[in-house]
Amino acid sequence: MKTVSGDLAKTKAALKKLLPAGDILLFDFASEKGLLFTCVFADPVTDKDLLGEQVVKPLLAYGGSPSAEEVGKRLAFAELKREKSLEKLAAEVLAGNPVLLWEGMDEGLVVGTKKVFARAVAEPPTDVTIKGPREGFVEDVKINASLVRKRLKTGELRIESFEVGRRSKTAVFLCYLEGTSDKKTVDGVKKRLKEIDIDYVPDSSYLTHFLSSRPYSLVKQIGTTEKPDIFCAKIAEGRVGLLVDGSPIALTAPYLLVEDFQSSEDYFVPPYRATFTRLLRLFALVVAIYLPAFYVAAQLFKLQLFPIKLLLTIAGSIRDIPFSPSLEMLLVCLVLEVLNEASIRMPKYVGMALSVVGALVLGETAVSAGFVSTPAIIIIAFSGIGLYAVPNLIEQTSVLRLVMLLVAGSVGTYGVILATAFVVLHLVTTENFGAPLVAPFSPMIGRDLRDSLVKFNLRSLPLRPKTLKSPNKRRLG
Amino acid sequence: MNKISARQILLFLACIAPVGKLVLLPARLADASQNDLLFPFLLHILVQTGAVFCVLLAAKKETDLMGLLRNTFGKGAAFVLTALFSLFLLFSALLPLLEQKHFVQGAFYDTLPSVLVFSPFFLFAAYLCSKPLGSCGRVWDIVAPLAAAGLVGILILSAGSADLTALSPAGAAGGRGFLQGVRSACGWFCDAALLVPLLGKIEYKRGLAWKGAVCYLAGGAAALLFTAVFYGIFQETAINQLFAFTATSKYFAGVTTLGRIDYLFIFLLSLSMAYYVSLPLHGSVDCLLQLFGRRKHLPAILSAAVALLFTVITLSLDYRFGDVLSLLTGSLFWLFPLFSVLLPPLTLFLRRDRRA
Numbered sequence: 001m002k003t004v005s006g007d008l009a010k011t012k013a014a015l016k017k018l019l020p021a022g023d024i025l026l027f028d029f030a031s032e033k034g035l036l037f038t039c040v041f042a043d044p045v046t047d048k049d050l051l052g053e054q055v056v057k058p059l060l061a062y063g064g065s066p067s068a069e070e071v072g073k074r075l076a077f078a079e080l081k082r083e084k085s086l087e088k089l090a091a092e093v094l095a096g097n098p099v100l101l102w103e104g105m106d107e108g109l110v111v112g113t114k115k116v117f118a119r120a121v122a123e124p125p126t127d128v129t130i131k132g133p134r135e136g137f138v139e140d141v142k143i144n145a146s147l148v149r150k151r152l153k154t155g156e157l158r159i160e161s162f163e164v165g166r167r168s169k170t171a172v173f174l175c176y177l178e179g180t181s182d183k184k185t186v187d188g189v190k191k192r193l194k195e196i197d198i199d200y201v202p203d204s205s206y207l208t209h210f211l212s213s214r215p216y217s218l219v220k221q222i223g224t225t226e227k228p229d230i231f232c233a234k235i236a237e238g239r240v241g242l243l244v245d246g247s248p249i250a251l252t253a254p255y256l257l258v259e260d261f262q263s264s265e266d267y268f269v270p271p272y273r274a275t276f277t278r279l280l281r282l283f284a285l286v287v288a289i290y291l292p293a294f295y296v297a298a299q300l301f302k303l304q305l306f307p308i309k310l311l312l313t314i315a316g317s318i319r320d321i322p323f324s325p326s327l328e329m330l331l332v333c334l335v336l337e338v339l340n341e342a343s344i345r346m347p348k349y350v351g352m353a354l355s356v357v358g359a360l361v362l363g364e365t366a367v368s369a370g371f372v373s374t375p376a377i378i379i380i381a382f383s384g385i386g387l388y389a390v391p392n393l394i395e396q397t398s399v400l401r402l403v404m405l406l407v408a409g410s411v412g413t414y415g416v417i418l419a420t421a422f423v424v425l426h427l428v429t430t431e432n433f434g435a436p437l438v439a440p441f442s443p444m445i446g447r448d449l450r451d452s453l454v455k456f457n458l459r460s461l462p463l464r465p466k467t468l469k470s471p472n473k474r475r476l477g
Numbered sequence: 478m479n480k481i482s483a484r485q486i487l488l489f490l491a492c493i494a495p496v497g498k499l500v501l502l503p504a505r506l507a508d509a510s511q512n513d514l515l516f517p518f519l520l521h522i523l524v525q526t527g528a529v530f531c532v533l534l535a536a537k538k539e540t541d542l543m544g545l546l547r548n549t550f551g552k553g554a555a556f557v558l559t560a561l562f563s564l565f566l567l568f569s570a571l572l573p574l575l576e577q578k579h580f581v582q583g584a585f586y587d588t589l590p591s592v593l594v595f596s597p598f599f600l601f602a603a604y605l606c607s608k609p610l611g612s613c614g615r616v617w618d619i620v621a622p623l624a625a626a627g628l629v630g631i632l633i634l635s636a637g638s639a640d641l642t643a644l645s646p647a648g649a650a651g652g653r654g655f656l657q658g659v660r661s662a663c664g665w666f667c668d669a670a671l672l673v674p675l676l677g678k679i680e681y682k683r684g685l686a687w688k689g690a691v692c693y694l695a696g697g698a699a700a701l702l703f704t705a706v707f708y709g710i711f712q713e714t715a716i717n718q719l720f721a722f723t724a725t726s727k728y729f730a731g732v733t734t735l736g737r738i739d740y741l742f743i744f745l746l747s748l749s750m751a752y753y754v755s756l757p758l759h760g761s762v763d764c765l766l767q768l769f770g771r772r773k774h775l776p777a778i779l780s781a782a783v784a785l786l787f788t789v790i791t792l793s794l795d796y797r798f799g800d801v802l803s804l805l806t807g808s809l810f811w812l813f814p815l816f817s818v819l820l821p822p823l824t825l826f827l828r829r830d831r832r833a
Contacts, residue, residue, distance in 0.1 A: 301586045307736035411594055414585045417744055418601050421751045425601075428615035429478060429608055436478075442618035444484065 002086040008103045011086075012038055015099075018090040031062040036103040040089075045096035047115040055100065055111055066104045079112025091169065118143050124226035124248065126391060131268040133229040141171050141245035147228040148175055148243070152235065156180065162193050164244075165201040171245040172207070175231075180238050182469040185433045189240050189253055204244035204251050211242075211253060213432045218396055221432040223252035223259055230264045238470030240433075254435030256467060257427065258452045260392040266455055274455035281389045282453060288386025289401045292329050293408035293416050295379050299325040301412035317373040326409025328372050332380045333405060335362060337398065340384070439467040481614035481675055483682040488621035489613075490529060491692035494668045495700035496624050496749045499722040501576045502665045503707045505806070507715040510658025513650035514715075517658030518704055521666040522697030528669030528821035529693045532676070533686040535824035541677030543767035545827035556768060562673065563764035565816045567783070570757035571790070572664040572805050575798050577754050578791055584723040584743065592795045599784040599791075602755045606780035610763040611678050613756065620749050627745030628699055632706060634739050635725035639709030661806040663813040667757070668693065670817035673824065674760035722746060758783050 004011050012026060019040070027039040037059055041051065054077055064070040072080050079097075083089050084107045089099045096114030121143065123129075124136035137144045145159055156179055162172040172193060176186050189211065196210045204224070212221035223239070225231050226248055234252045235241050242251040261281050266274035298305040299314070306314060321328055339358040343351045366372045387397050400423070407415040430437040440448030448465045450456040462476035498518075506514040538545065542562065546555035578595045586594070648655070679685070707721045710728065718724040726732075726739035762779045769775060794801055 301590070302740075303587055304737050305740055307734060309734075310736065411597055412585055412590075413740075413744065414581045414594065414747070415597060417747050418597050418751060421601055421748055422604065424619055424748075425605055425608070425612070425616060428619060429612045431478065436615070438615075438619065442615045443482065444618045 003084045004086060004089070004101065004106050004108050006104050006106050008036055008038060008101060011101055011108075012040075014086055015040055015090060015093075015101075018086060019093060024093060027056075029056060029060065031059055033063045035062065035066055038101045039098050040093050040101065041098035042093050042096060045115050046098055047113045050113040051098055051111070054113065055098070059100075066102055068105060068107055068109055071100070071102070071109060075109075075111070077111060081110040081112075082107050083110055084108075095169065116140055116142070121147065127226050127230075127264070129263070129265045129268075132264050133227070135228055136226045137228060137231075137243070137248040137250055139246050139248055141173055141243050144228070144243045144248075144250065145173050145175070148232055148235075148241070151228060151232040152177070157235075160190075162190075164193060164196050164198070164207065166197070166199050168200040168202070170201040172201075173243040175235055175241040175243065177235055177238070180236070180464075180470050180472045181240050182238060182434070182471065184469070185240050185254060185435075188433050189242070193242075201244065202246060204242065204247040204249050207242065207244060207251060211251070211432075214430055217426070217430065218399060219427060219430055219437065220257075220260075220393065220396055221255055221430065221437065223255035224249050224392060225252065226250070227264060233264070233267075234259075236475070238464050238468035238472075254433040254468065255437070256435060256439055257437050258440070260390050261453060262451075262455075267458075271455045271457050275453075278453050278455065284386040284389035285393070285397060288383040288389070289397055289404055290416065291386075292333060292379050292383050292401065293404035294413065295375070296326045296329050296405060297408035297413040297416060300409065305413075314373075314375055317375055320370045321373050322371070324409075325376075326405070328376050329380065329405060330402075330409070332372055332376050333383075333402065336380050336384050434469065435467050440465070478615065479609050479611040479678060480680050481611050481678050482680050483685045483688070485614035485617045486533070486672075486675070486679060486685070487688055487692045489617045490668070490689055491696040492621035492625040492628075493617060493749050493753050494693065495628065495696040495703075496746055497573055497753050498665055498700045499628070499703055499746065500580050500720055500750075502662060503704045503721040504716050504718050505802075506658050506662050506704070507708060509654075509661035509806075511650040511654040512708070512713060512715070513648060513654045514658060514704060514708060515644060515647055515701065516655055517662055518701050520659055521662055522694065522701065524818055525666050525668050526690050526693050526697065528818050529672060530686045530690040531822040531825055532669050532672040533679075533689040535821075535827070536676055536679040536685065537681045538827075538829040539677060539679075539681060540829050541767055542673055542764065542824075544677060545824065545829070548828040548830060549826075559764050559768055562816065562820070563761045563768075565670070565812065566674070566757040566761035566764065567786075568812065569664070569667045569670065569816070570754070570761070570787070571801065573754045573757070574787060574791060575794060575801060577750060578795075579798055580720050580723075580750075581747075584720050584747075592792055595791065596788060598751065598754075599788045601751065602758050602787070603780045603784035605752070605755045606759045606762040606783060607777045609776075610674060610759055613675075613752070613759065616752055620752055623745045624749035627742040627749065628703065630742035631722050631726050631739065631746070632699075632703060634729040634731075634742070635703075635706050635710065637730075638725070638728040639706040640712070641705060641709045643709050643712045644705055660810050663810045664805050667813055667817040669821040671756050671760055673821065674763045676824065758787065 002014060016026065023043045025041055025043050027041070028036065030036050039051065039056065055075060058074055059071070062071070062074050064074065068082050083092070089108045089110065092110045093099055098111050098113055100109040100111055118138050118140040121135050121138055123134040127136070135147060137147065149157065154177070156177045158176055158178050160174045162174060163169050164172050174189060174193070192211050196207070198206065201207065208222040209215050214221065223234065231241050231250045231252065239252045239254065244251070261278050266278065303311060318325070323331065339354065343354050346354060363377055367374050367377060383401060387394055387401070390397065404416055404419055407419045427438050428436070428442045436443060439445055440452050445466050447463060448467055451461055459476070463473050464470045464475050503514065506517060510517050540548070543555055543559045546558050550558070578592065581595050582590055703722070707718070707725050708715050710725050711718050723743055726742070727737065729739060731738060762776065762783055765779050766776060
């Protein structure tokens with residue numbers, strides 16, 4: 001391992017060899033007493049104003065000995081670190097922290113004047129609440145950590161730093177409450193984080209692939225949230241949280257499927273209202289997944305499933321449709337998916353026009369031209385809205401809806417029942433970090449059912465969820 | 478996931494086990510017992526309750542079937558007996574599988590579809606069998622409430638159309654009708670045998686055997702009630718109603734205006750039945766794994782082999798269901814009580830520890 005030598009010229013040359021990029025600058029200056037300093041920094045990611053004010057200016061008047069301790073005292077800067085290894089110094093420079101070298105010293109001083117690029121803390125667009133906190137995570141991991149620390153003012157909160165990504169060296173903060181989170185889960189997350197060997201981590205979603213026990217499964221196995229209040233509540237329950245630099249989406253483990261049927265607002269409204277909305281979300285999701293499938297299966301294989309009057313209406317509307325019911329529904333479903341995908345990516349002003357095109361031109365005209373029937377449009381529209389009742393599961397449920405539709409079109413209702421049996425079996429056998437995905441329903445845990453699809457009064461929830469195996473069971477005094 | 482909790486066993490016995498008795502059995506029983514179907518049904522439930530009690534008592538030993546047999550009879554005999562039991566489970570799966578196939582073809586389609594529509598079931602069965610047997614417990618936690626809701630829903634929709642006085646006088650068919658009924662229904666009552674592969678995987682709790690017996694009795698009572706309602710609706714024509722639980726509720730007044738809303742409950746029962754019908758296959762695969770050890774790909778290979786075998790059997794017996802039914806409820810009927818009535822109490826005498 002190469003280290004800093006007392007010869008400043010040699011050290012500079014060695015560092016320049018390690019960091020040949022054009023945006024790595026070396027700035028030389030001398031103190032009043034003639035001590036030569038060199039500051040190495042990455043131009044785009046270093047706060048140069050801070051560097052000039054807090055580092056260069058005090059050192060210009062420096063007249064003390066060339067020891068690192070003395071220089072450090074002169075700077076009176078909180079984020080200082082001494083380092084001998086040239087590789088580590090180079091890594092710090094790339095992270096935005098300038099390195100100070102000077103003649104006669106065999107170590108460098110890392111100065112934490114990294115430039116922080118961060119947007120303001122704002123309400124996340126995917127998790128809007130009427131009642132309750134409106135802060136959301138941003139892309140800077142340190143700001144996110146401060147949002148967590150602000151809410152959990154306890155020494156038990158541990159925030160451990162990891163670096164993931166061979167080239168991106170993305171900072172990942174592991175957050176948990178010592179004595180509340182299950183040690184096995186904490187160790188398990190640490191182990192999997194250390195095992196990750198990937199070039200580049202642009203977002204927290206990359207980590208979910210490595211933290212999931214079944215990485216190829218359609219099923220979500222790691223919790224996600226953009227809101228610090230939810231993140232902290234989950235940590236306080238005994239979960240482990242991960243903040244990833246560059247991502248406003250924080251991860252939590254272990255994840256239970258029921259979490260996505262709950263919203264932060266459920267805890268700020270009366271429990272009967274929370275229970276009602278949770279059951280409504282489940283109903284909406286079930287209808288969204290199954291309604292198109294059963295409509296197609298009933299048309300193709302079992303007309304008896306329709307009441308006679310509805311059957312006559314449907315028969316009237318599909319009379320001149322050139323496609324089979326399954327193909328018709330599949331086309332409408334795909335058009336909806338395309339519209340949805342396009343409207344998310346397009347600029348807002350184009351999005352409005354797209355809505356008009358989608359609703360009027362495609363919907364209305366397609367019906368009047370006899371390409372698709374009105375019931376098909378109504379069913380897919382309802383299904384599309386229903387899926388968004390549980391927005392965190394949209395990636396999974398939209399695929400599931402399509403699968404059910406294909407199965408219904410080829411095998412009929414029995415195929416849908418079998419596909420459901422498959423899904424149920426897959427869900428109940430999925431575990432991550434020792435927590436069954438479908439708990440507290442399977443395995444059934446009576447105590448945890450009180451805050452699942454139903455929500456009891458806060459006073460009735462004195463204990464932490466049993467599924468999370470927290471060593472500190474009681475949360476209510 | 479490798480263990481099944483006491484609660485899961487109780488849920489299976491109370492809610493899922495009765496589902497297998499709601500399709501063809503009521504009509505078959507009405508035919509064989511000369512319309513005096515309640516007593517043979519009741520006898521089977523009582524006998525199975527006793528057998529279930531014995532298996533759950535044997536679960537206290539917390540040793541699997543192969544282990545119990547090995548500790549009692551030695552390695553060689555244990556191998557042969559476990560293999561035989563595995564074969565029986567495969568044999569016992571035949572009747573519910575063919576029944577399920579006919580039910581699917583008859584109840585879910587307006588016109589008779591190809592037998593191939595049932596073949597995805599074997600994909601599901603293969604996937605299920607490749608999982609540890611203990612995973613069934615997790616499934617039962619989810620499916621048992623759905624099965625119970627389905628059964629209760631069907632009963633509510635059907636009860637209004639039933640004339641229960643048609644059942645009286647009970648016992649009018651005499652001993653012959655009773656014995657014929659008992660004999661023909663044997664194939665549907667193998668629940669205690671289905672529990673035997675679960676030995677060693679059940680988390681035994683005090684009183685499990687009693688609770689299990691009570692739950693099985695309760696589930697059996699619900700199935701018996703359904704059978705009574707079924708007969709109360711169709712009476713002498715009951716023998717022609719091959720898919721009982723899709724037939725009873727269609728006379729509900731709301732069907733005219735709301736459509737076949739009873740199908741919501743039928744779907745729930747069919748979902749439960751998919752798991753129930755796969756259980757003997759799963760048990761058989763588990764017994765084979767006890768023989769050969771749970772090596773890396775062996776569960777998947779055995780599951781695929783069993784599923785393939787039954788796909789071939791089902792396809793080749795597509796038009797021979799009547800013959801198979803006559804064989805299983807006729808000359809081969811004794812095999813069912815041999816393994817599902819006589820074997821379960823014998824598990825009580827098997828040794829937990831190795832012979833000195």
